Amino acid sequence: MSGLFGDWDGSAADARRVQQRLAAEVMLRDDAPEAPRWLGGFDVGFEDAGAITRAAAVLLAADTLQPVATEVVRVPTSMPYVPGLLSFRELPALVAALERLPHTPDLVFVDGHGIAHPRRLGIAAHFGVVTGLPSIGVAKNVLCGRHDPLGALAGEHVPLLHRGEQIGWALRSKVRCNPLLVSPGHRVSMQGALDAVLRTLRGYRLPEPTRLADRLASRRD
DNA sequence: GCGACAG
DNA sequence: ATCTTGTCGC
Numbered sequence: 001m002s003g004l005f006g007d008w009d010g011s012a013a014d015a016r017r018v019q020q021r022l023a024a025e026v027m028l029r030d031d032a033p034e035a036p037r038w039l040g041g042f043d044v045g046f047e048d049a050g051a052i053t054r055a056a057a058v059l060l061a062a063d064t065l066q067p068v069a070t071e072v073v074r075v076p077t078s079m080p081y082v083p084g085l086l087s088f089r090e091l092p093a094l095v096a097a098l099e100r101l102p103h104t105p106d107l108v109f110v111d112g113h114g115i116a117h118p119r120r121l122g123i124a125a126h127f128g129v130v131t132g133l134p135s136i137g138v139a140k141n142v143l144c145g146r147h148d149p150l151g152a153l154a155g156e157h158v159p160l161l162h163r164g165e166q167i168g169w170a171l172r173s174k175v176r177c178n179p180l181l182v183s184p185g186h187r188v189s190m191q192g193a194l195d196a197v198l199r200t201l202r203g204y205r206l207p208e209p210t211r212l213a214d215r216l217a218s219r220r221d
Numbered sequence: 222g223c224g225a226c227a228g
Numbered sequence: 229a230t231c232t233t234g235t236c237g238c
Binding site: 043044045046081082083084086089090111112113116117118122123137139140141142143144181 | 225226227228
């Protein structure tokens with residue numbers, strides 16, 4: 001593949017065309033050959049009033065969920081945030097951080113949506129397609145679609161629907177916290193995405209991979 | 222035409 | 229996303 005965005009000409013209209021083309025390559029089946037050994041957590045933050053994009057990558061052992069390596073990459077911010085085009089702004093930094101990890105993750109969790117996107121190519125799905133890695137999107141807010149009211153207990157979940165199809169799940173990951181929006185990115189099924197997030201929750205609203213990356217990207221750690 | 226709109 | 233301490237509620 002020629003780069004993260006193919007032959008994108010830089011315009012918003014063309015970015016949407018590129019998304020439609022890449023969305024056709026998304027694979028929504030669990031085809032992981034074996035039990036994942038390494039998990040990856042990815043998120044982006046900003047410095048200098050947005051002038052610098054700060055990408056964080058965390059590698060965790062799948063069995064213990066303990067971090068074994070972290071990477072932070074800082075690059076000049078290339079474009080403003082445009083709803084629906086988040087990956088064009090954040091993906092380059094995230095992939096750079098991925099390439100610096102000592103091991104390639106077997107399954108990746110990205111802060112943002114997977115296929116729960118107008119053209120079914122949120123940043124987690126885009127990340128998966130260009131890297132070829134199984135990926136899952138974990139977002140804190142809805143971009144498109146809607147869902148029924150959610151129960152108050154941790155673990156309760158309902159489908160996130162858009163144009164008559166399920167694009168993800170609204171998940172109460174922790175009591176008294178707003179639900180998470182979970183959606184498959186690439187090489188993961190709808191059920192597989194939910195199961196993977198449930199398995200990596202450890203008492204916080206965010207699953208460990210994304211929670212640790214979040215702390216690094218937002219300067220807190 | 223009028224809102225909504227990941228991070 | 230980010231600017232930012234204490235504070236209300238469970």
